[in-house]
Amino acid sequence: MEIVHVYTKLRGEFGRQCLFSDRPAELLVDVPPDPSLTPLFIQKNPRDQALQAGQDMSEHTVNTERFEYDSCGINHVEGGWPKDVNPQEMEQTIRFRKKVEKDESYVNSVLQLGSVMEHCIRQNNAVDIYQEYFEDEDELEDNQEPPSAKTISVFRDPNEVKRTVTGLSWHPDGGRKLAAAYSCLEFQKTSKDLSLDSYIWDIENPNRPEMSLKPVSPLVCLDYNPKDSHTLVGGSYNGQIAYWDTRRGSQPVETSSVEMSHRDPVYKIIWLQSKTGTDAFSTSTDGQVLWWDVRRLTEPTERLVVDLSRDGNLDRALGAVSLEFESTMPTKFMVGTEQGVVVSCNRKAKTPAEKIVSTYDGHHGPVYALQRNPFFPKNFLTVGDWTARIWSEDIKESSIMWTKYQMSYLMDACWSPVRPSVFFTVKMDGVLDVWDILFKQNDPTLSLKVCDEALYSLRLQDNGRLVACGSQQGGATLLEVCGGLSTLQRNEKSLLAAMFERETKREKILEARQREIRLKERSRSEQSREDDGGREDGDDSPDQLIARAEDEFYAITEAELRRRRDREELKNREKDVCEEKEVTEERGGTSP
Known part of the structure; x- marks a missing residue:
């Protein structure tokens, strides 16, 4: 018969979970060599020794208690009321609850179940087995990846x-x-x-x-x-x-x-x-x-x-x-x-x-x-x-x-x-x-x-x-x-749909604005034609249109030349005034 020794220990008795962190190297003990021990050192030649049996070793494992879980469903229906108590009457149910809560067996059951629940709560607070430590790592990597091919x-x-x-x-x-x-x-x-x-x-x-x-x-x-x-x-x-x-x-x-x-x-x-x-x-x-x-x-x-x-x-x-x-x-x-x-x-x-x-x-x-x-x-x-x-x-x-x-x-x-x-x-x-x-x-x-x-x-x-x-x-x-x-990418479809919708609305607004401007220009041109006695530009011959364009061109050119001559005359006049003032100051007199 094989004898097995199993050592168990409650998880609550282990204490709080150990948290490790990186820290730089630290010197704890420094033992310098002792020169006086040198004569006691004896150098031996290598030697071989054969063994027929190895040293006995003991093996043991330490683990927390394991539980097997089974998923099942239950259909809960309120019941268990005595025949003389009507569950639909609130006063009778309150009276019956007060009576049961004073019972000694009820108090003992609650105290026993409370210790079990306290143990589970402490165990859960010590180690959170449902915590996700790397939930944002994949998203972070995707966002930081530069585009490449x-x-x-x-x-x-x-x-x-x-x-x-x-x-x-x-x-x-x-x-x-x-x-x-x-x-x-x-x-x-x-x-x-x-x-x-x-x-x-x-x-x-x-x-x-x-x-x-x-x-x-x-x-x-x-x-x-x-x-x-x-x-x-x-x-x-x-x-x-x-x-x-x-x-x-x-x-x-x-x-x-x-x-x-x-x-x-x-x-x-x-x-x-x-x-x-x-x-x-x-x-x-x-x-x-x-x-x-x-x-x-x-x-x-x-x-x-x-x-x-x-x-x-x-x-x-x-x-x-x-x-x-x-x-x-x-x-x-x-x-x-x-x-x-x-x-x-x-x-x-x-x-x-x-x-x-x-x-x-x-x-x-x-x-x-x-x-x-x-x-x-x-x-x-x-x-x-x-x-x-x-x-x-x-x-x-x-x-x-x-x-x-x-x-x-x-x-x-x-x-x-x-x-x-x-x-x-x-x-x-x-x-x-x-x-x-x-x-x-x-x-x-x-x-x-x-x-x-x-x-x-x-x-x-x-x-x-x-x-x-x-x-x-x-x-x-x-x-x-x-x-x-x-x-x-996340939310890419909804973001692009919003962008397309926004740009479509913007183009519609701009096109409506352009259409309105064109209508105003058309109405203004029609009004100017009516003011000219109903004569349209299309009534002029090509020679007349060319002659009119030449006259407008020469008129604009003459006006520009006249403006430049006036500007040059003004500059020359200001220059003469400045020179006359300088000559007068050199002579120490005043101008007549």
């Missing part, structure tokens, strides 16, 4: 003649692959040695592309199917649409006919939200938006001409370079044009004229990027010329927010899929800018020099952590941003 790898065009990365698309399942479209968009710069292939890269292997896509004409844009990760659709330089299934090889499964396709390069193509998952639509600088079913690319299923006069005249159509579609708004889409105008359209309108709903004019050059905010679809981002602008659908006269003019042309931009207040832009000087409009609006939060050549395309992975930038010399750079730029 690092380059992971670069996917270079394997051909000798380098081409521009004009389009990028992430694999929908986890973003393990990146599809890149390569083409030369410079006018008459295409050579015979230029390759037509585009590639699909594995982000773990930047040395060699995983698969080649072989279109009949260089691809300008391409897009992965969000419902089927094996299929892609691309737009070519000659205006054709091509459809790939990666399980069937590098050749396109089907290509649209030249007669039914776009007349210019296809700058943007997007998959639509449909039951079959085979619908897409594309746009080009020929001024058309075409809808396709990839199962039958012989002709488009629908066509829209971006003509602001709503006549459907292709000669007056605006060339489109960007396209936007939000799955939560299946009937709406937006088109960015070469003339700096964003056109909002409704696909389900009854007539072609009603499909063009409204326009937003705010850029001096082509709108290269157009995307709705994934958290606030009513607000969208555009990039054109030297600025990036944020718009609201309710304000058509001007954008609600914009960046200051940059030194280089902006070529592409996109919102962060995880942080509603963060968006990315790329410029022709090779710089990637990260903007956090909640942090600051005048300057980017992070500017990173990616490469020495111009950046033309930009795409973010769905988790917001990886960023792919395509350059002019065929390099697709993969970067990883820090956790602060790819993690949703």
Whole structure:
């Protein structure tokens, strides 16, 4: 039989909890050597000794008493009253309580339970087992992390003649692959040695592309199917649409006919939200938006001409370079044009004229990027010329927010899929800018020099952590941003919603004020025309207008010359008076 000795001690008898703290080293005892003991020191040679049994050791443990807990529920119903006491009568219950409180057994039970409760209270006061010591540490680290990004790898065009990365698309399942479209968009710069292939890269292997896509004409844009990760659709330089299934090889499964396709390069193509998952639509600088079913690319299923006069005249159509579609708004889409105008359209309108709903004019050059905010679809981002602008659908006269003019042309931009207040832009000087409009609006939060050549395309992975930038010399750079730029911050959605609402109201007030000023000026001009006898400026011939402008110019010039002559005469007179005064003082006399 094994005999076990267990030593227990109550937690209350240990005393108060020991609290340790750091303190500098302190010398307690200093024993100097004693020279008189040197002769007694005997040096021994090393010796070995074998032992058959080790020294007996005793082992013991000390621990507080453990309790096993079991979670259970109880349905408490007041009861236990004697039959002669009615619980509904307050006087009877009070009388019965006074009687029980005087009972000796009741007093003893209360005293016994009080000692148990006192022990539990003292134990809880000694050690607070529910205290959280590091509850604010994670938040402190997130707030103190400076924005940063690092380059992971670069996917270079394997051909000798380098081409521009004009389009990028992430694999929908986890973003393990990146599809890149390569083409030369410079006018008459295409050579015979230029390759037509585009590639699909594995982000773990930047040395060699995983698969080649072989279109009949260089691809300008391409897009992965969000419902089927094996299929892609691309737009070519000659205006054709091509459809790939990666399980069937590098050749396109089907290509649209030249007669039914776009007349210019296809700058943007997007998959639509449909039951079959085979619908897409594309746009080009020929001024058309075409809808396709990839199962039958012989002709488009629908066509829209971006003509602001709503006549459907292709000669007056605006060339489109960007396209936007939000799955939560299946009937709406937006088109960015070469003339700096964003056109909002409704696909389900009854007539072609009603499909063009409204326009937003705010850029001096082509709108290269157009995307709705994934958290606030009513607000969208555009990039054109030297600025990036944020718009609201309710304000058509001007954008609600914009960046200051940059030194280089902006070529592409996109919102962060995880942080509603963060968006990315790329410029022709090779710089990637990260903007956090909640942090600051005048300057980017992070500017990173990616490469020495111009950046033309930009795409973010769905988790917001990886960023792919395509350059002019065929390099697709993969970067990883820090956790602060790819993690949703506290109250970020509500703060950004309040900011958008405030800026929208401000623009509405300013626009109403401008409208009021214009009406006052118009009424004032009409009143002046009536005072002139009803004669309008439009009644004068061009020669009369030119003659009147010349007369006004010469009159203003003569008045300015006369004013300068008067000023010179005044200065000369003051100078003569001063000289005369000085001469008089030197002679010691007075002036006559």
